[in-house]
Amino acid sequence: MAGSAFRESFRPWVWAAFAVATAAAIVLCVSLGSVRVPFVDATREVWLALTGRPAGDAKVWSIVVSVRFPRVLVAGLMGAALSVCGCAMQGLLKNPLADGTTLGVSSGAGLGAIVAIVFGVQVPGLPLAGTTIMAAAFAFLSLLVILTLAYRLDRSLSSNTIILLGVIYSMFVASISSILVTFAGDKARTILFWTMGSLASTNYGNAALLAVALLAFGGVLLTKRRELNAFAVGEDNALHIGVDVKRTKLVVLICVSALTGICVSVGGTIGFVGLVTPHMVRFLVGPNHLRLMPAVIFGGAIFLMLCDLAARTLLSPRELPIGVVTSLIGAILFVNIFTAARRKGK
Amino acid sequence: MKHKSPLAAAALVLAVLLAMLTLSACGSGTDADADTTAPAGGIALVDQTGRDVILAAPATKTVALAASDAEILYALGAGGTVVGRGEYCDWPSEVLDVPAVSSGAETNIEQIIALEPELVFMNTMAQTPEQVEQLEAAGIAVYSSDAKTIEETYSSIRDFGTLTGKEAEAEGIIETMKATFDAATADKVDGGTIYFEVSPLEWGLWAAGSGTFMNEAAELVGLTNVFADLEGYAEVSEEQVIERNPDYILTITMYYGEGLQPVEELLQRPGWETVAAIQNQAIIELPNNELSRPGPRLAEGVQALSDFVHGR
Numbered sequence: 001m002a003g004s005a006f007r008e009s010f011r012p013w014v015w016a017a018f019a020v021a022t023a024a025a026i027v028l029c030v031s032l033g034s035v036r037v038p039f040v041d042a043t044r045e046v047w048l049a050l051t052g053r054p055a056g057d058a059k060v061w062s063i064v065v066s067v068r069f070p071r072v073l074v075a076g077l078m079g080a081a082l083s084v085c086g087c088a089m090q091g092l093l094k095n096p097l098a099d100g101t102t103l104g105v106s107s108g109a110g111l112g113a114i115v116a117i118v119f120g121v122q123v124p125g126l127p128l129a130g131t132t133i134m135a136a137a138f139a140f141l142s143l144l145v146i147l148t149l150a151y152r153l154d155r156s157l158s159s160n161t162i163i164l165l166g167v168i169y170s171m172f173v174a175s176i177s178s179i180l181v182t183f184a185g186d187k188a189r190t191i192l193f194w195t196m197g198s199l200a201s202t203n204y205g206n207a208a209l210l211a212v213a214l215l216a217f218g219g220v221l222l223t224k225r226r227e228l229n230a231f232a233v234g235e236d237n238a239l240h241i242g243v244d245v246k247r248t249k250l251v252v253l254i255c256v257s258a259l260t261g262i263c264v265s266v267g268g269t270i271g272f273v274g275l276v277t278p279h280m281v282r283f284l285v286g287p288n289h290l291r292l293m294p295a296v297i298f299g300g301a302i303f304l305m306l307c308d309l310a311a312r313t314l315l316s317p318r319e320l321p322i323g324v325v326t327s328l329i330g331a332i333l334f335v336n337i338f339t340a341a342r343r344k345g346k
Numbered sequence: 347m348k349h350k351s352p353l354a355a356a357a358l359v360l361a362v363l364l365a366m367l368t369l370s371a372c373g374s375g376t377d378a379d380a381d382t383t384a385p386a387g388g389i390a391l392v393d394q395t396g397r398d399v400i401l402a403a404p405a406t407k408t409v410a411l412a413a414s415d416a417e418i419l420y421a422l423g424a425g426g427t428v429v430g431r432g433e434y435c436d437w438p439s440e441v442l443d444v445p446a447v448s449s450g451a452e453t454n455i456e457q458i459i460a461l462e463p464e465l466v467f468m469n470t471m472a473q474t475p476e477q478v479e480q481l482e483a484a485g486i487a488v489y490s491s492d493a494k495t496i497e498e499t500y501s502s503i504r505d506f507g508t509l510t511g512k513e514a515e516a517e518g519i520i521e522t523m524k525a526t527f528d529a530a531t532a533d534k535v536d537g538g539t540i541y542f543e544v545s546p547l548e549w550g551l552w553a554a555g556s557g558t559f560m561n562e563a564a565e566l567v568g569l570t571n572v573f574a575d576l577e578g579y580a581e582v583s584e585e586q587v588i589e590r591n592p593d594y595i596l597t598i599t600m601y602y603g604e605g606l607q608p609v610e611e612l613l614q615r616p617g618w619e620t621v622a623a624i625q626n627q628a629i630i631e632l633p634n635n636e637l638s639r640p641g642p643r644l645a646e647g648v649q650a651l652s653d654f655v656h657g658r
Contacts, residue, residue, distance in 0.1 A: 063585045064615025081596035174638045200550040200584065203616055227501065317586040318576065 018298040022076070022263055025302045027158055029072040029309045034316040035063055036093035040248030074202040075308040075322075078263050082216060083281075083300025084293060085256045087273025088221050091228035091289055092237075092252050099275035100139075100260045104169035106271065108142025109135040109257075109264035118180050132209075136261025142169065143257050161329045173300035183298050197268035197323035206266045213262045217255040218297065224252055225289040232287065268303075270323050277303045279337050281345060382534065383574050385404045391505055395470055396494040401487055404425070404511030405465035409458055411449040412469035415580045416441045416490065417641035419518055420501055424510040430461040432472075437634070437643070449473070455480045465480070465489060465509060493640035496562055502640065512524070526645040527566055529650040535570030538655065541572045543590035544579055544638075546599045546608065547615065553582045558636045559644055561598065569594065588621055594655065595623040608633070630654040 030043045041057060042064045048056055049069070055061035082100060084196040089098040101108040110151070115121065116134035123129035168181050226247045230332035239245050278292070280298040285291045307329060311320040389401045409430035410416040416435035419428055425440060432449030435441050447457040451474040452571035457482065458466060458533045466481055470492040478488045489509060490511030491502040498655040500520045507516025542564075572590040574581060599608040606614065609629050618624045636647030 033585050035589040059588065059591075062588050062617040062620045066619075067584045067588065070616075130580040159621075191608075196550075201547040274476040312583055317573070317582050319581045319583045321550065321581070 005133065008094065010294070011199055018177075018295065019238050020072045022298050022301055026076065028077070029305045030064060032309060033063070033068050034312050034319070037064055039179035039251050070207050070306055071199055071202050071312075073204075073207040074107055074266065075199055075305045076209060076269070077207060077214055078199075078267055079277070079302070079304025079307075080257045080297040081214045081263050081298040082270065082274040083095025083212060083277040083296045083303070084214075084218050084221055085259050087278040087293055087296045088224070088252050089230060089274075090278055091232045092249065093162060094232055094270055095162055096279070097275070099272075100256075101170075101269070101271040101275060102163055102164045103143065103146055104173060105139050105142050105146075107170045107173040109139035109175075109261045110260065110269045111142075111177055112136070114177050118183065121232075132262060135265040136258050138293060139152055139261040139264070140254065140257035142173070143253055145169065147253075151325055196321050197270040199267050199311075199322050200319070202266065209262065211268060212243050214297075217259045220251060222293055222326070223268075224248055225293050228252075228289040228293070232289065242263055247318045265288040267322070270326055273300060273304055273307075273333070276330040276334055280333065283337065318331060355629070366408070381564075383389065389508060391508055393489045394502060395490045397490065399487050399489050399505075399509065401465065401466075401509060402634065405463075405487070405509055407461075407463045407465075408510065409447065409461060409463040410435060410441075411447075411453070411467060412439065412467065412491070414471060414639040414641040415418045415467035415506075417639060417643060419510065422503075422507055422510060422512040422515045423644040424506070424512050424515075426630070427510055429463055430458060442629045452651050455484070459484050462498075467491065467506070481505050491640065494557060496523075496559070496644060499640040499644060500524075503642065523642060523645040526649050528613075530648050531568075533652055533656065536568065538569050539567050539572050539590070540564050540569045540592045540594040540596060541587055541590070542597060542637075543597040543599060543612070543620050546597075546611065547584065550581050551584060552579055552589065554578075554588075558638075559640070559647070560598075563637055563644075563648045563651050566648055567655055569655065584617070586614075588617060591620070591622055592623045593626075593628060595621075595629045596632060596637075596651065598632050598635070598638060599630065 027043070028210050030046060031037070037060055045061045045064045045071060046164055046216075048054070049061070049065045055065070055116070056178045086099040089100075089103065090096055112129045112134040115138070116131040121134055123133065129303075146162070146280050148168050150161050150165050153165075227238065227243045230241055230250070235245060238248070243273040260274075277300040278296050280303070281296045283293060284299075285295045304326070307325045308322055311322045311325045314320060314325075368576065384634075388403060389399075391399055393399050396425045404429055408424070408427045410428055411421055412434035413432065416428065416431050417437050419425055419439050420441060425438075428441065428444050431441050431444045433446045434449065435446075446462070447461070451466075453473065455477065463486060465487045466492070467489050467498060468477070468517060470490050471654045473490065478490060479536045481488050489505065491505075493499040495501045501521070503519055504513075504516050506519045507513045515645065535550070542558075542560040543551065544554055545552035553573045553576070555573045555578055556571065557578050559572060561571045571589070573580065576582070595612060597608050597612065601607055609631055612618070613624060613627065614628055615624075621640045632647055634643075636643045636650065
């Protein structure tokens, strides 16, 4: 990653603080869970696994290394990916309410996955690729549809227009999904998963996929931080200071759709993460994307890992759907942030 | 408090009115119970929600909305009376030839009235009291079942028999079921635990807890449900299954034509290697709702579970 830009934005100790906070969240989430495992045992098994040695205690290994650790990794990576997407969209559209959920991109990705399931879209040799690719493609199409409509109605892309269109589009997609469910019969339950979101069956394979996607698409998004700063002032401003507006937009949209689509294909639609974390992080580090974007990656990871921890432990041995937790916590935080921001403005 | 008195007075009046209404409603309910006298040669009984069901004669045209309703009617030999079925009725296969109507929240009363049944069977799980009222207003008798235990299932089979003139057949079915359960109980295994998987890992694990037919089946054959501490069906953590280490796993998951078969998928789950049932491959599949519907096939389910734990 471009070192000079980073040094310009954060001092090394800030990076260290982010890393320590994220590591602390990982340790917390791996040592706590539905089943109580002593901290020492949990860390020992993880350490044995990381150093490539066999299990010390088979049961603890099963719970911590095989089930809990990959899930924590997936939650962290997904939180980072969804948040960096939300942050990029908020900057690009100069709109604080932009995010995969409010723009209808997540529901679009979900619809793509549903279409893949109902019509049996499969890529030979790759078991899950059909749903993943369809989810990403539909995420991109959804974004295109919404933004085209928004531009036609209101070139300034005001919050009202975008949110209204996003809500309408989500409803439209939901009704199409319902129609598909009617014809899906036995597959209806699978479809419910895409609309609810769940991290229950995630494994190291999912974590690897997300890590690669985050490195690739998240990396590209990080290279567009200066352009996003220009967009945040205004699209005309970006044009005037020599930003290739069309190209930047296309690159950001493709990266956001691909990342959102991959996240949806792994964990279903998990709402509010991409909307809320950029706001929380912006409170801490300010609106400059040079600082904001990398900070959001850490913040998003920590936020979703902690939400998943709540989902796993609050009602133990029962489990809460992760989307319920993120929406609940997200909505409350969001209202707080909004009222705080307004008070500040007065 | 005082300056709010007009509002408080209004609230009080409203409360009193409501109370009177409720009381009078209860009163009329008990009156009706007392008056439950069947017309000459007719049938009168109280359904599982406490409502009276009155028929002039055994029903010859019925609609079965819940899947278990259709199963009971066909088992009784009253399948010929079924002129309409809920869309999820799928057993026995003959029922699929009967016209389907929407059920549950989408129940279309017009569709049912158009079939001109004398009696509609429905389940409180899926249907609402408003739907019952609409049907009764159209002059159609309604029997609501709410069986949550094997004992309550007997009583609904008995009622179904009475309402369709198949009393003897009903007693026969109940006797057969009882014989199966008694045999399974006599054959009880000495301890052992079981985990009932209702939905596969991909969509979040759902397990059957206490108050389910699966829990009752486990008790009959001498097993303990590892999730007996949970009420009804519940989404559980994978970690909990590994921790509770069941000796047996029963999955009612269906195969959807993609990926691994349910048992294969269970066997390859990362982290489950330490579970006794996985190590011994002690997994049974019952994908045809034998142990989830309050009907005669509960006996088949218990029989299958008993055979399985005895290695038959």
